[in-house]
Amino acid sequence: MSTLLVPLRRLPLAARPFTRRTFATSSSNLASWGFIGLGRMGYPMAKNLRSHIPKGDTLVIHDVNTAATSKFAEEVQGNVEVASSVRDVAEKAETIITSLPEPSHVKSVYKAMLMPQTLLKGSIPQERLFIDCSTIDPRTSREVAQAAQGQGKFIDAPMSGGVVGAQAGKLTFMIGAPKELVERATEVLLMMGKRVIHLGEQGAGLHGKLANNYLLALNNIATAEAMNMGIKWGLDPAALADMINTSTGRCWPSEVNNPVPGVIESAPASRGYEGGFGVSLANKDLKLALQAAEEAGIQVALGPYARDIYDAVQANPECQGKDFSVVYRHLGGKE
Structure with missing residues (x-):
């Protein structure tokens, strides 16, 4: 031993x-x-x-x-x-x-x-x-x-x-x-x-983490789009989030890290998107997942589109250095 x-x-x-x-x-x-x-x-x-x-x-x-x-x-x-x-x-x-x-x-x-x-x-x-x-x-x-x-x-x-x-x-x-x-x-x-x-x-921990963060990155964009969609249809943000979080759309970005300011008081969105999981780190993890998938010959469909979105968010002066939920701002969401 x-x-x-x-x-x-x-x-x-x-x-x-x-x-x-x-x-x-x-x-x-x-x-x-x-x-x-x-x-x-x-x-x-x-x-x-x-x-x-x-x-x-x-x-x-x-x-x-x-x-x-x-x-x-x-x-x-x-x-x-x-x-x-x-x-x-x-x-x-x-x-x-x-x-x-x-x-x-x-x-x-x-x-x-x-x-x-x-x-x-x-x-x-x-x-x-x-x-x-x-x-x-x-x-x-x-x-x-x-x-x-x-x-x-x-x-x-x-x-x-x-x-x-x-x-x-x-x-x-x-x-x-x-x-x-x-x-x-x-x-x-x-x-x-x-x-x-x-x-x-050895290596399995990283594969699991990258799979999780790949899903997180996609859910974050989808949540921002869904919230933006509902609000522009005239729905109340809090009521919309409550409905999502008791329905099949429920996910961590909707329930804990909601991208709309004021919906979740403890979320970064409610304090100017400060703190939290930086958009640069989210983008880094997404790209690592895509790289590992490519090396293993795994086909992915949504990841490349998400990568392009996060690249654009990082390049947006109003979003740089913010929590990754700031993608909502980049999409023109009402704050």
Whole structure:
């Protein structure tokens, strides 16, 4: 059995509603954790991780935005160490979580962590557990997993739930991992979320996430068009949304993230489309799904049309940097 999977200690059950195993490499029975990428999602995820690991454990953090790491170290209680580089994180931490924006970032970060191939010759001889929560293409994820062999195990664990879910610790993680790593990964991820779904071997988590976000991108456009249609026919927006949400058109963009201002007070549309799931990220995930589908020889019909719409929304000065529900504004919806 790999040293990665050996249960070296157990926490009291009161620490969490489940029993959690961690690593320990010193006589003091303490473990070290790493987190790379303190963006809008990563920052609250790392905060939740720090709050649930034992006080004596160390969380080693890194981000290219030094203001974010400084702020984190100042406001988060517990042992927090700001690493000078991602390699520094890999050398000091046994379990390393990454949350990065693009495939290129994942490639460069893991290359820097894994080279030279001497991690196991340092002060921590255990294989690392790398958990990548980024939403990237499965091909890049496979390449990184292969590169990690010999120094650690790599799994893909993209998440759903948005910034609000990350802050509340209610994310859902979709993981691609061999069966022997599922329990260990689940214990780690439940410190930052509420649900972990194992979809298969490495890469399966990303395939599931991209299928979901493909559907989300299409539903978002369809909801914006349907709401715009009904309002211009003279229907009351709130009554229309209520009818849809108790009928067969019900979906997350209609019920939770309705694109019409004032219909759902907590939705980004009701605060100028600020916050939420950025239109650029929605477009990125849609394009990743289309790319992965093409590589697998899968025929899609609606995706290319949706991609063209999101490209136009991104190019619209009145929509740039907004939540993806701003497609309603782009379509001329009444605000």
